[in-house]
Amino acid sequence: MSDSIHDFFDENTQWVEHGTGAAPAGEPPQPPKSRREMRKRRRRRHNRAIGTIIAVVVVIALVACGLYFGIEKLHEIRDSNSQANTAIEDYPGPGYGEVSFTVEEGQGAVEIADGLLKAEVIKSAEAFTSLVSANDSKLYPGTFTLKKHMAASQALSILTDASKAAGFLEVRPGERLSAVIADAVTLSGFAQSDFDAIVNAKGEGILPAEANGSFEGWLEPGTYNVKSMGSASDILKAMVDKRIAKLDELGVPSGTDRERVMIIASIAEAEVNKADYYAKVTRVIENRLAQGMSLGMDSTVAYGNNVQPADVTTTMLEDGSNPYNTYKIAGLPPTPISNPGDNAIQAALKPESGDWLYFCTVNLDTGETKFAVTAEEHDKNVAELRQWQAENGQ
Template sequence: MADSFNDYFEENTQWVTGNSSAPVAEPPKPPKSRREMRKRRKKKQRKHWLIALTVIVVLGLIGSATYFGVRRLSAVRAQNEMNERLSEDYEGPGSGQVSFTVESGEDALAIGKRLVKAGVVKSAEAFANVVSANNVNLYPGTFELKKHMSNADAMKILSDTSMAKGFFDVRAGERVSDVVKGASEMSGIAESEFTSIVDGDGSGILPSEAGGKFEGWLEPGQYDIKSKTSAKEILKMMVDRRIKKLDSLGVPTGSEREKILNMASIAEAEVNKKDDYGKVVRVILNRLDKGMTLGMDSTVAYGNNVKSAEITQNMLDDSSNKFNTRIHKGLPPTPISNPGDSAIQAAIDPPQGNWLYFVTTDLNSGETEFTDNADEFDKLVQKYKANNEDAN
């Protein structure tokens, strides 16, 4: 059957042309078979589906074009905004006064954001871009800046260490007592406030493996101590940076970390060449393995709070000094200084060797010779004495 009367007549009605003034309808054709009717219906359904699918595809293409067009416009807008921020700047040297502190480890963008907050520069991105374009380093410390400075003027001051105030330097191989004295002088905080903390148990500052002793746990480097208001803040800043550095160097934690600092501090005190640090550590390990005393003058000097050149025979014979490694076996009770990266790395992975002795035979050049033979060691001592006499 046809889908409707209209369909039926459209399918079965024919028109003829001729001399007559009006068409003459032929008798209707008999209905088609059911199979053919079903085929016609399916064909129409497929056509409808094809049209619907085409509409969906077209709408999808229009939607995609709109989406990517909007994204493109957003990207262009964002790029334009970034370009505007990169070109934002104040003119002139600025006015007024702003005390600004750069912390160690801060990058140019982080510094720029704080400069914007302080009213010094107009755009953090523009400031960072100027620093990058000029390939300069920004140094930690407290600097005197002005409001509404140009990026170039602010960069010029922050990249000049001579302009920094409250800029304190902890040197590799320096003892805690020396650090405390210098930090007190620069910060204006009483030295007694520092020593009371150092002589305490280090609670809230030191890690447990330090055993309450600060020696070896102050990281060498530059610090802005003017911005701190107490000795505890300053010491904690140095210890925190030390822990962070040890972690970055892969130094094992626990008692092994303290041992490495101990050996590195001795190496730092005994020789002054990077290539010799590892050999000194190997001497220490070899002597410990053989049950020998370390026999290091640097530890004796530390226990007497003097320099190695100031050691007397009485000091060498003093068994009450727990740091006298000429008499007491094993490592000293604590590190004897704050060793630097090179000495620490040497203590982590010292070279292989059978050395048991070493002598710095030339004090001017720092040349140090190593041996595993006692007789050869005696010859090196004589060589040292001869060179030292010539130097005098």
Template sequence: MADDMQEFFQDKVQWVADGQAPVSAMPPRPPRSRREMRRRRERRKHRKQIMTIIIALAVVLATSCVVILVGGLRHGAPRIVATKEVAPDYPGPGGQPLEFTVESGQGADQVGANLVKAGVVKSTAAFLQAISSAQSESRLLPGTFDLRLRMKASDVVAILTDRSKAGGFLQVRAGERVRDVVARAAQLSGVPQSEFDALIQAKGEDILPQEAQGNFEGWLQPGEYDVRKAGSAKAILGNLVSKRIEHLDQLGVPGGQERQTILNTASITEAEVNKSEYYSKVARVIENRLAKGMPLGMDSTVAYSNNVSALKLTDAMLKNANDPYNTRVHQGLPPGPIGSPGDEAIQAVMHPESGDWLYFVTVNMDTGETRFSDNPDQFNRDVKEYKAWESQHNEQGK
């Protein structure tokens, strides 16, 4: 009983500072019995448990509110009230046919606005939503497409991302020869081949820069061009040449005769390389051989003059001393470029990798593995390895 009473008074005692009166002049009434004391302790314990639960619930509720508020600030609105607005769209399939052109370099916003203006789609927003919903590898292609008035936006996107449905655009690839580019340009544009031939025979007068020496080879910029609207061979070739000059300026290629020499060397590098990692090494081999007065010995130059692939060269072609492009016989660079080199080849010629290599051989045409050396004996061993691969390849092809 004494212990219980002591606990009771310890719970009820009120401490005051010096000079202050106690809150109550009367001491608390002692409990009548031990049972009453137990009931009081149980009530206090119960109240403490309830308060603990209430505080915990309050913390949880406050935390939830903060999470919802932060989520709303990050995403513009809380998830529970977020809705996706459906952009105005035609049901399709469409009405009157029309031709629509996507220019090279146009963005989705601009194409969408042009589609709305042409009456093909109902809103730019619907077009952009359709692009967003399309496959990740889909992209808008330049070209002239057959569409209809009042089409469903998703149907339009399916057409504008299908290369087989893009017409009127000429694609110039790195390493291509002028004769091949001109043939496709004439076919796509409807401009007679004879009009292109006349410009080539006139040595590109009023089109080519002086350092090109009247030769279009190497001066056609790789890329995609709308040739159906050009109207003439001069407009088409003039555009390709002006784009080339503009791009060479952007790459920092020196002008004048040095520019022509870089294009010439880069065109050979482009033709001889089968992997990006080899560009700067092949460029170094060419530079080293020129510095030593050695013939370049590049099959690609002979293949160009005979208008065949390197795999179809004959011994007679490789020994023909009357061919000015035969770098097996003649020292130095050929009379001009042998194709339109891309950026990697041009950069490699301006910044070749350091090395003493004088030879390179692609020993496996399947993997593209190429060996570089400065030793004639190693070169001969590499050639034998290639011949073995070629023999095995030919046997399997029978």
């Protein structure tokens, strides 16, 4: 209806004009002759405005894209120029002469690279650290024989080979005191008698009271630069101090409870060769102690006779004079039987839940161990071991 009315007025309304000639230059445009024409003019102005806005937006977008890609290109050029100007310097190798170079325990790649640069082994620290990072290399502590003006890759191949390290004593989890001291004598140059005198004096001034005068179990596994130490006492003290610090870190209670944890952990470390079994072994030990049963561990008998568990004989098992014979003597042995590692210590602190009273390693190659609640179950596991031994000539 409204459109019809607008059309009626558009067709019949006359507009009064003030002149019949063309509009002079500079004067306002002539008004529309009809309402229809007025609406058309409005639509044209509206469309022109929208078109102008779209054109402006497009231009702005094009300018922004141009700026972005231009800046990116400038960055690429700058980076390529920077790389060209800062090329990593390296010697071609193989080098000459001989350099004795020591990597200390705990040193990182940057610190080692700086030392190599100062020793004139490599041409730039970046050449070495970039290789370490790219290959995720493990650098071993020790004293290595290198050359001056080596290629960084050649130096790295030596520093990542533990067999080429000298002068550093490695204490391994499960090692006995006697084995550690034998290695210390060889590497340090100090006499066996120097170490024996300290051990016989019950570690006075070195061991904590809860050790009860025995170094066994109180040497922290790790790597030690024994060549840099001044005496046998310094070597043993360094290992004991690190052990005490680690036990504090692991939250092992002090006093007699600490020695008890160490004894149980050392047995678990000696009895099985997989960390997954440690907490089950410590549970067997706790269950047997709770029921007043003897522990019956070959590892303790072996320790008391200074042999390996595989070498335990029937005579040894029957020898009640051995204070470490847990077949004949109830309770825990008087001291740890090795230097346990972190996993075994944590297993002694938190044994796995279970009712097991027995365990038996049924495959001596893989270390597979089975646990049992009853003697009947245990007998089946022992029979499985005997079958494996027969099949493998053991």
